[in-house]
Amino acid sequence: MVEKICNGGEYLLREIDCREVFTPEDFTDEHKQIAETTEQFVAGEIMPINEEIEAKNFDLVVKKLQECAELGLMMIDAPEEYGGLELDKATSMLVMEKMAFALNFGLTYMCHTGIGMLPLIYYGTAEQKGRYLGKLIRAEMIGAYCLTEPGSGSDALGAKTTAILSKDGTHYILNGTKQFSTNSGFADLFTIFAKVDKVHFSAFLVERSFAGLGLGPEEKKMGLHGSSTRQVILDNVRVPVENVLGEVGKGHKIAFNVLNVGRFKLGALCVGQQKYALAEGARYANERRQFNVPISSFGAIREKLADVTAMTFASEAVVYRLAGMIDNRLATIDRGIDNYYVEYQKGIEEYAAECALIKVFCTESAAGSIDEMLQVHGGYGYMAEYPIEQLYRDERVQRIYEGTNEINRLLIPGLFMRKGIKGNSLDPSLQAAATGDFAAEKQLLKGMKRMYLALADHTVRLFGVGAANEQEILLTLADAAIQIFALESAVLRAEKASVTATEKMQELYRAVSKICTFRAKQQFVDAAEKCAAFIGHDALLESIAAETAYKGSGLLAAKRLIADATSQLEKYIF
Numbered sequence: 001m002v003e004k005i006c007n008g009g010e011y012l013l014r015e016i017d018c019r020e021v022f023t024p025e026d027f028t029d030e031h032k033q034i035a036e037t038t039e040q041f042v043a044g045e046i047m048p049i050n051e052e053i054e055a056k057n058f059d060l061v062v063k064k065l066q067e068c069a070e071l072g073l074m075m076i077d078a079p080e081e082y083g084g085l086e087l088d089k090a091t092s093m094l095v096m097e098k099m100a101f102a103l104n105f106g107l108t109y110m111c112h113t114g115i116g117m118l119p120l121i122y123y124g125t126a127e128q129k130g131r132y133l134g135k136l137i138r139a140e141m142i143g144a145y146c147l148t149e150p151g152s153g154s155d156a157l158g159a160k161t162t163a164i165l166s167k168d169g170t171h172y173i174l175n176g177t178k179q180f181s182t183n184s185g186f187a188d189l190f191t192i193f194a195k196v197d198k199v200h201f202s203a204f205l206v207e208r209s210f211a212g213l214g215l216g217p218e219e220k221k222m223g224l225h226g227s228s229t230r231q232v233i234l235d236n237v238r239v240p241v242e243n244v245l246g247e248v249g250k251g252h253k254i255a256f257n258v259l260n261v262g263r264f265k266l267g268a269l270c271v272g273q274q275k276y277a278l279a280e281g282a283r284y285a286n287e288r289r290q291f292n293v294p295i296s297s298f299g300a301i302r303e304k305l306a307d308v309t310a311m312t313f314a315s316e317a318v319v320y321r322l323a324g325m326i327d328n329r330l331a332t333i334d335r336g337i338d339n340y341y342v343e344y345q346k347g348i349e350e351y352a353a354e355c356a357l358i359k360v361f362c363t364e365s366a367a368g369s370i371d372e373m374l375q376v377h378g379g380y381g382y383m384a385e386y387p388i389e390q391l392y393r394d395e396r397v398q399r400i401y402e403g404t405n406e407i408n409r410l411l412i413p414g415l416f417m418r419k420g421i422k423g424n425s426l427d428p429s430l431q432a433a434a435t436g437d438f439a440a441e442k443q444l445l446k447g448m449k450r451m452y453l454a455l456a457d458h459t460v461r462l463f464g465v466g467a468a469n470e471q472e473i474l475l476t477l478a479d480a481a482i483q484i485f486a487l488e489s490a491v492l493r494a495e496k497a498s499v500t501a502t503e504k505m506q507e508l509y510r511a512v513s514k515i516c517t518f519r520a521k522q523q524f525v526d527a528a529e530k531c532a533a534f535i536g537h538d539a540l541l542e543s544i545a546a547e548t549a550y551k552g553s554g555l556l557a558a559k560r561l562i563a564d565a566t567s568q569l570e571k572y573i574f
């Protein structure tokens, strides 16, 4: 574990040293062991029954969740006193990544261990945890999370579901409809958000057995056929007051803080999906012959393998870097204090912008990677016989749930502005010339950071608090901030890993970081130019070229090197 604590947004203000970031190359034997257990479980128990899962055999899904629990895979985030292991976020993300190969089962697992269990872990009383957590850890109960309603999705606090205290003060009576609840078809415990007296947004632990709780039919979805998605209908459901989760009127804290971790876990799932897609694409490209040669010998196909490897490398770098940042901060909290989970939540909230940023970057990277690997399959990629077809259908929703990518993008610059991330707090390290092995990449990063701060400062100067309403501009700032974090994570990972790597691996790290850099530069310049044009600042627009003067020499050789290695190994090479 790295020791230095890096605050949320701090990466924009100074040069970060590679020793400050946690990377997949830093995994301990314990991390690797649990990853291997998950891989074996998925390969042996889930992949062979994918068709049955797709056909909605949910009894089988629940049985497999219980087997998964027997292996300890539901214990990772839960506290020890209730039978959990309370392992670090790096472990939690690594298991999530490996679960991606389980396709829909991976989502079911993510929902149960994430938005299903975390509200109780973070906000439950000792009595509530005693009652439910052990059962959730053993998968004797399955969790679901019900925030969305037919009339309120992004506007989650606009919920219409009501909770009225009974005259004798023993129960709340819930009425309303929750929409699109994952796992709802077989869930036993629902975290349901409702407004007490139509005003105070609150969370309730609602058992499936409570009278009046009904379900709509399974939604007919584009993808995720093996995942249950239904309406949860509440018709005078009597919920004991002991089942209020957290404080009445403070449900928004639960809803949003749990979503931070949900977004982060989704990022990890996307890493696994990209590895899956890449392996399928690389193998198919070697098998498929056209014009008497394997299609993997064509530059057009090889470039896709190289680009997807680079996108996966960057996604992996951002996810585990954030895991390290959060783990470092959480490690400073005294486990013995009464309000441990209050402090814990503050620790995670510190990185709310990074969680949103990872959600956007990884879901879009997965979308691009899966699309390109489907293209490698030609017409066969469109056929259900190949896993890439399912990955393609299933992936689409990831840019919609856990907060749409628009909503997540809009959050990012605002959160940074509120943290006081602005040009006048810029560290001198951003003015000094970069040196060393990855100097060109680091020089570009410095220019990108200076440019972001100048654009953000000018936006605030121009619109003041009204900047929050300038959505088109905020989206460009979000894209710029996302590209900086992603590129920096990839480059620092490559630099750190190179220290102990073989010469051959060092070459691959240099090559992958070149591909990431060229790509990030293009996307950053696009966002920054659009931002400068929107705010009508000609001088800033003209300075973009100078601040991002990265040439990318050797790019073609780098792509060929990465493509060769990927094609040879027929999977992700790092």
Ligand SMILES: Cc1cc2nc3c(=O)[nH]c(=O)nc-3n(C[C@H](O)[C@H](O)[C@H](O)COP(=O)(O)OP(=O)(O)OC[C@H]3O[C@@H](n4cnc5c(N)ncnc54)[C@H](O)[C@@H]3O)c2cc1C
Pocket: 111, 145, 146, 147, 148, 152, 153, 154, 155, 179, 180, 181, 182, 183, 221, 224, 229, 397, 400, 401, 402, 403, 404, 405, 406, 407, 471
């Ligand atoms: C398969 C699936 C599983 C799901 N699982 C769950 C679950 O387990 N629990 C749960 O609670 N929910 C779940 N959801 C719901 C999901 O979180 C919502 O669909 C999502 O938050 C978007 O809400 P919406 O569909 O109402 O879209 P809307 O909010 O109506 O958005 C429509 C469009 O408008 C944009 N938009 C909305 N507001 C703004 C704004 N202020 N500024 C700019 N653009 C805006 C959006 O980005 C989007 O492009 C699931 C959804 C799906 C499809």
